Amino acid sequence: MKFVGIAGSIAEESYNRKLLTYIASKYQGVADIEILSIADVPMFDRQKDQTQGAAIQYLIHKIEAADGVILATPEHNHTLAPAMKNVIEWLSFTAHPLQDKPVLVVGASYKDQGTSRAQLSLRQILESPGVGALVMPMDEFLLANARTAFDAQGNLKDQNTVQFLTKVMQEFAKWVKVLRAMKHPEADDAWQQEDLTASHPTETTVDVPMEADDWVEQAAAKTNAVDGKTYVKLDRGLLTVDQLNLFLNSMAQELTYMDENDQFIYYNHFLDRDEMLAPRYPHQVGDPMAAVHPDRAKDHVKQVIWALRNRQSDLIKMAVPGNKINEKWIMHYYKAMRDEAGTFRGINEWVLDIWPIVADYLKRTGQALVKVPGAQADTGGSASVKDTGATSDTTDAGASASVKDAETPVNPEPDTGASASVKD
Structure with a gap:
């Protein structure tokens, strides 16, 4: 599967972008996750439609080609950041790439409450007419105390947090598959797609001739x-x-x-x-x-x-x-x-x-x-x-x-001592 991730911040040091980078690295086995930049997205102006501009078209094409979208939102004044709202304005003006697209909302913040209010606000926007995203309705991932949550290599330090994030990513992958199956029901002969020739190498495939005797x-x-x-x-x-x-x-x-x-x-x-x-x-x-x-x-x-x-x-x-x-x-x-x-x-x-x-x-x-x-x-x-x-x-x-119990017993007496034998 192919996912894209968008961090709703244009700050040079963004913990939400750091969270997405960790997700993209940690869950390569779940999906190929590409992080998209919104640094060049212009300020939304209804009078000056820039939907055909390179920055917006870049986002549109990437989202349309993806199976799912992960949005990582900061929280500013109890709501989502302006940069995230600005992006969604462009993606719901004359083009609608988020329509019927599976979306996972996550977030990281400095405080104890994570990004609960921002996520609630973002969900309402994503589900509104004109946007029409299919937001995963299950567990929310709220990363609190983001300043101390990562180690020097950019990995989450708390294993309970990692386990919960793993569960969320698994649920999102299932959510995407279920929605895809509803939209494109699997054919009765879908199993014919299974490729027995082993022609799709993975990260553990060893590059030597497969049919070599040695x-x-x-x-x-x-x-x-x-x-x-x-x-x-x-x-x-x-x-x-x-x-x-x-x-x-x-x-x-x-x-x-x-x-x-x-x-x-x-x-x-x-x-x-x-x-x-x-x-x-x-x-x-x-x-x-x-x-x-x-x-x-x-x-x-x-x-x-x-x-x-x-x-x-x-x-x-x-x-x-x-x-x-x-x-x-x-x-x-x-x-x-x-x-x-x-x-x-x-x-x-x-x-x-x-x-x-x-x-x-x-x-x-x-x-x-x-x-x-x-x-x-x-x-x-x-x-x-x-x-x-x-x-x-x-x-x-x-x-x-x-x-x-046999009507005509083949073995009328149980072998009650066999279990203790060390010979037979």
Whole structure:
């Protein structure tokens, strides 16, 4: 998404411009945010229309091209600053770029109350006939005591303030998406836009040939990636790279990571390909998703990724074709990964055979699987992605089986001591 920001001040040292600069830097993952200058905007004069002048046209074109607008207002004498009011006069005279445009209002001030009165006044103006902006109606961000709120690098110092601002930015991004969806309803085949060729690099994309068999080695060399006994600081832990590999490779399921550019960049390589539930070759790491799936599966892959990327679902579950009750039940799980700003950062897939878990439960509890009379197998529901049509092929009819007390018990006595065994 593309946002533009306008600070309602022409002062050389503006805390509202400083706030916008911080927002543009901190929330690059939410949107590309460009800060617009209003220094050259002339004083509004109805008798001398300068709407076609360069300064006003610059603002008009930038706003029209943006998905949303962030206005940072100072507070002067319990209302918004003249510079901000002047800009809105020009943007509601003969041109109306703010009409139906999503707008977020924020503000910074020297005092304890933030810019509450200025924001209220600005909201009333923005929602008035002739302006017609769509101001986000949820949380307000009021930065008080602006003189001491930033550190020497221009970052907000108080983490509670940062967390609240993050929440506000996430809500604004949702507000923009909702309004856009209402104005331009998503087509049934919108998932076709998902690009499995990984041709839209992100800030974490490594510039080496994606389909190179030694992609991992090339990418590691290019990024000076750490390995061996070098420590990595994690969210709540400190591990060496060797420990991290041991940890991931000891997981009870196969793990795969696809980034937001639809590039396959990791799997926990603890089994040879022929022993895996979802076989993969080491040389496939680094490939675009289009290169690791057969043509017959690519539409389905697009549907799943599109649904997770666009919040149609956060978790998609599906059983593989050919599963058989009492033998195996292999499940694929796809989980959307998002950063603290709510931005999509890829998909975590895990694959496991859940039958050994079910069998162990039945053994320990003395229960059995029985067919529910009249029940129909849910042959695709577990893989459903709302209305995207992303469903699995077919699953075994045994999926309708229920864990109940067996009428003819297979295991008449619970395995009451199995949990204490350190041998079996």
